[in-house]
Amino acid sequence: MNALNIKRGASSHSAYELRNRYEERLERHVLAVIVDNESGVLARVIGLFSGRGYNIDSLTVAEIDRDGHRSRITVVTTGTPAVIEQIKAQLDRMVPVHDVHDLTVEGPSVERELALIKVAGTGEKRVEALRTADIFRAKVVDTTLESFVFEITGTSEKVDAFCDLMRPLGLTEVARTGVAAIARGN
Amino acid sequence: MARPMTGAQIVIKALQDQGVDTIFGYPGGAVLPIYDEIFQQSDIRHVLVRHEQGAAHAAEGYARSTGKPGVVLVTSGPGATNAVTGLTDALMDSVPIVVLTGQVPTFMIGNDAFQEADTVGITRPCTKHNWLVKDTAELAETIHQAFHVAMNGRPGPVLVDIPKDVQFATAHYKPKAEARTKHYQPKTKGDPDAILAAVEALEQAEKPVFYTGGGVVNSGPEASALLRRLVDGTGFPITSTLMGLGCYPASGRSWIGMLGMHGTYEANWAMHDCDLMLCIGARFDDRITGRLDAFSPRSIKVHVDIDPSSINKNVHVDVPIVGDVAAVLGEMVALWEERGRRTKSEAVAAWWNQIATWKAKNCLAYRPSPRTIKPQLAVERLEALTKDHPDRYITTEVGQHQMWAAQYMGFEDPNRWMTSGGLGTMGYGLPASIGVQVAHPDGLVINVAGEASWLMNMQEMGTAIQYRLPVKQFILNNERLGMVRQWQELLHGERYSSSWSEALPDFVKLAEAFGAKGIRCDDPADLDEAIREMLAYPGPVIFDCVVEKHENCFPMIPSGKAHNEMLLSEDIMTGTIDETGAVLV
Numbered sequence: 001m002n003a004l005n006i007k008r009g010a011s012s013h014s015a016y017e018l019r020n021r022y023e024e025r026l027e028r029h030v031l032a033v034i035v036d037n038e039s040g041v042l043a044r045v046i047g048l049f050s051g052r053g054y055n056i057d058s059l060t061v062a063e064i065d066r067d068g069h070r071s072r073i074t075v076v077t078t079g080t081p082a083v084i085e086q087i088k089a090q091l092d093r094m095v096p097v098h099d100v101h102d103l104t105v106e107g108p109s110v111e112r113e114l115a116l117i118k119v120a121g122t123g124e125k126r127v128e129a130l131r132t133a134d135i136f137r138a139k140v141v142d143t144t145l146e147s148f149v150f151e152i153t154g155t156s157e158k159v160d161a162f163c164d165l166m167r168p169l170g171l172t173e174v175a176r177t178g179v180a181a182i183a184r185g186n
Numbered sequence: 187m188a189r190p191m192t193g194a195q196i197v198i199k200a201l202q203d204q205g206v207d208t209i210f211g212y213p214g215g216a217v218l219p220i221y222d223e224i225f226q227q228s229d230i231r232h233v234l235v236r237h238e239q240g241a242a243h244a245a246e247g248y249a250r251s252t253g254k255p256g257v258v259l260v261t262s263g264p265g266a267t268n269a270v271t272g273l274t275d276a277l278m279d280s281v282p283i284v285v286l287t288g289q290v291p292t293f294m295i296g297n298d299a300f301q302e303a304d305t306v307g308i309t310r311p312c313t314k315h316n317w318l319v320k321d322t323a324e325l326a327e328t329i330h331q332a333f334h335v336a337m338n339g340r341p342g343p344v345l346v347d348i349p350k351d352v353q354f355a356t357a358h359y360k361p362k363a364e365a366r367t368k369h370y371q372p373k374t375k376g377d378p379d380a381i382l383a384a385v386e387a388l389e390q391a392e393k394p395v396f397y398t399g400g401g402v403v404n405s406g407p408e409a410s411a412l413l414r415r416l417v418d419g420t421g422f423p424i425t426s427t428l429m430g431l432g433c434y435p436a437s438g439r440s441w442i443g444m445l446g447m448h449g450t451y452e453a454n455w456a457m458h459d460c461d462l463m464l465c466i467g468a469r470f471d472d473r474i475t476g477r478l479d480a481f482s483p484r485s486i487k488v489h490v491d492i493d494p495s496s497i498n499k500n501v502h503v504d505v506p507i508v509g510d511v512a513a514v515l516g517e518m519v520a521l522w523e524e525r526g527r528r529t530k531s532e533a534v535a536a537w538w539n540q541i542a543t544w545k546a547k548n549c550l551a552y553r554p555s556p557r558t559i560k561p562q563l564a565v566e567r568l569e570a571l572t573k574d575h576p577d578r579y580i581t582t583e584v585g586q587h588q589m590w591a592a593q594y595m596g597f598e599d600p601n602r603w604m605t606s607g608g609l610g611t612m613g614y615g616l617p618a619s620i621g622v623q624v625a626h627p628d629g630l631v632i633n634v635a636g637e638a639s640w641l642m643n644m645q646e647m648g649t650a651i652q653y654r655l656p657v658k659q660f661i662l663n664n665e666r667l668g669m670v671r672q673w674q675e676l677l678h679g680e681r682y683s684s685s686w687s688e689a690l691p692d693f694v695k696l697a698e699a700f701g702a703k704g705i706r707c708d709d710p711a712d713l714d715e716a717i718r719e720m721l722a723y724p725g726p727v728i729f730d731c732v733v734e735k736h737e738n739c740f741p742m743i744p745s746g747k748a749h750n751e752m753l754l755s756e757d758i759m760t761g762t763i764d765e766t767g768a769v770l771v
């Protein structure tokens with residue numbers, strides 16, 4: 001069947017992105033899923049991931065359009081290219097799902113995470129914590145004589161790095177929102 | 187504006203509006219208001235089953251044999267949980283059923299109230315979608331949406347959970363035409379470029395094969411008609427999955443039999459050696475592909491499926507076409523005919539010669555016996571004596587008998603074969619036969635059963651009697667969990683752990699106890715006469731066909747093996763499945 005310009009594994013006629021079927025490399029993808037804000041919708045999405053054995057590295061959800069009853073779920077997941085395609089198809093066929101955007105392949109995007117970090121300590125460690133927070137542009141949102149609560153926003157890596165530095169300085173508690181992401185430009 | 191109605195009245199009105207003529211159900215406290223409304227009308231017939239699982243399978247049988255959605259009504263708590271197996275079965279086999287469940291009143295939800303269960307939570311993974319209706323004003327629209335979701339895109343089961351206070355409260359009815367359904371409109375038209383690629387591939391194929399499945403049945407009679415036109419026009423061989431039997435007639439000249447684990451030698455070899463695979467509404471199930479890395483290694487694969495998640499799920503395809511089978515085949519046939527109906531006919535003729543050599547293996551041959559009834563013979567005789575019936579429907583239970591029915595019976599049309607494929611639910615066949623017979627009162631409905639499966643929902647004989655449904659229960663009684671026994675023989679050193687049916691009832695007396703006719707046959711010489719007696723009886727029959735106990739079902743591709751490693755008979759059986767295969771089911 002040489003005359004036909006279809007090569008196994010990559011179809012020029014395809015409406016889909018078909019990647020190497022033998023690709024076993026794990027990729028991290030950020031998906032934005034626009035859903036009806038109805039009861040149980042988050043359980044549905046999470047149930048899909050746990051039921052089919054997909055990874056959730058991070059998941060955030062909030063209503064984004066009160067009148068239209070829409071919520072946006074941002075899921076960070078890892079999988080082989082084939083698994084990522086399955087995840088998108090499985091999400092997309094759910095009844096309350098309106099759109100699935102793969103921000104990782106759809107062009108440049110911005111990712112941010114917010115964390116609240118409590119650091120307890122006195123003396124030199126306390127001073128060092130403040131100094132580090134300043135470098136990271138973390139804000140102090142609560143303070144006592146023996147503790148700070150910092151607010152930091154940035155990529156997950158930046159939040160990780162900040163936590164790592166705070167650990168020896170008396171980090172006692174971390175609350176993270178998980179990733180929110182959006183495409184750049186219009 | 188019309189007067190407000192109670193929630194229970196709205197339920198009935200919505201069902202009438204949807205054209206429902208039959209509900210399979212079982213009452214209880216949480217649905218009494220709806221049952222009260224059923225009592226006061228005559229448009230919709232209620233069929234009282236004997237177990238809620240039976241209601242769901244009956245609705246599946248009704249749906250699969252008519253192309254219309256099956257409707258189930260059950261109470262809260264145990265009523266709902268009993269329906270879960272049926273919902274899962276319908277999800278796996280893409281059968282549209284609408285299940286209405288009662289729920290405790292909204293103000294008691296979450297309090298562990300009597301017969302409370304988190305029905306939407308429990309059924310979320312086994313429905314296409316489900317809803318808990320908390321406001322009577324939304325009830326009508328939700329029911330209309332439920333029907334829309336069940337029937338559109340890839341069909342499947344849906345569930346609407348209705349608390350009892352919502353059934354009593356009043357609201358205005360919203361007709362079907364005004365219900366919002368826009369948000370769920372799966373694509374049905376295929377991409378023209380992909381269709382062109384498929385037609386080009388078809389024109390240049392030298393060893394093509396059509397691999398068709400349940401999606402053709404789902405798509406409706408038009409899809410089957412188009413498929414026949416394309417297959418007969420091209421002269422390409424066609425095989426089908428268990429779920430797609432009948433879409434192309436078994437008597438058609440291009441038919442090469444079912445494929446897969448227990449498919450024919452020629453079908454599986456054609457799949458393995460083809461250069462073009464045209465997969466139409468099938469989902470590359472593991473019962474079909476066997477060892478994935480050895481699956482049809484040299485072919486270009488075209489896949490038509492309405493569900494994008496079916497594409498590239500197990501097997502990578504070269505030309506994916508997302509759309510409805512009828513819509514896509516319509517375009518494909520038109521384009522191929524417009525371009526001059528071209529095929530490489532000489533190469534295809536050589537391909538047919540190759541297929542003929544595989545066919546010559548006569549893979550469905552079995553060793554006859556003068557003394558005991560071979561199960562294959564029983565099915566062959568049943569086929570011979572019923573195939574000319576103008577309106578025959580076959581349901582099955584799950585096991586060896588199911589495979590023998592698929593192998594030795596021929597289906598000329600879609601919607602005539604009801605079997606549990608994806609979930610493999612023992613206990614499916616009897617209630618399904620009831621659902622089919624309700625939909626086709628004058629049809630000949632036969633459930634080809636194994637005794638173990640049949641016992642799982644045998645209470646439904648009561649339903650058959652009550653509604654005068656002349657279903658024929660043709661039980662291949664090997665006193666074994668035959669399929670399990672076969673696997674134990676193959677890969678567990680012939681240690682038959684709990685795979686026999688002990689303390690079986692006397693099926694003839696059982697039939698009589700229900701008020702049905704019982705027939706027992708254990709001699710091949712009496713078989714035809716006994717089958718004729720069953721067919722002649724105007725009511726339900728339990729036919730106890732006592733068969734050879736240790737017969738195995740062949741051909742068989744052992745789990746984890748490739749298509750060309752098929753077993754044909756007893757020859758080389760033991761030890762053929764290695765450890766990696768043994769972990770598979």
Ligand SMILES: Cc1cc2nc3c(=O)[nH]c(=O)nc-3n(C[C@H](O)[C@H](O)[C@H](O)COP(=O)(O)OP(=O)(O)OC[C@H]3O[C@@H](n4cnc5c(N)ncnc54)[C@H](O)[C@@H]3O)c2cc1C
Pocket residue numbers: 278279280339340341398399400401402404405406426427428429430444445446447448449467468469470471473474490491492493496509510511512584585588589606607608609610611669
């Ligand atoms: C004991 C046992 C043994 C079995 N052995 C075999 C065997 O040997 N051979 C065999 O074939 N099966 C066998 N099965 C059945 C098997 O498990 C699967 O159920 C079956 O192969 C699936 O059939 P299918 O691919 O046609 O898919 P189905 O489950 O029928 O799915 C239909 C596909 O079509 C798509 N579709 C639905 N509607 C449309 C539409 N309108 N347009 C386009 N696409 C649509 C769906 O999205 C889906 O992908 C066995 C089962 C049991 C219990």
Ligand SMILES: Cc1ncc(C[n+]2csc(CCOP(=O)(O)OP(=O)(O)O)c2C)c(N)n1
Pocket residue numbers: 583584585586587588610611612613635636637638639640662664666667668669670
């Ligand atoms: C509900 C359920 N339980 C268990 C099984 C596993 N199973 C598959 S086939 C089979 C044996 C069926 O025996 P029978 O109905 O007598 O049919 P036979 O194989 O003997 O024809 C069993 C136990 C199943 N498919 N469904």
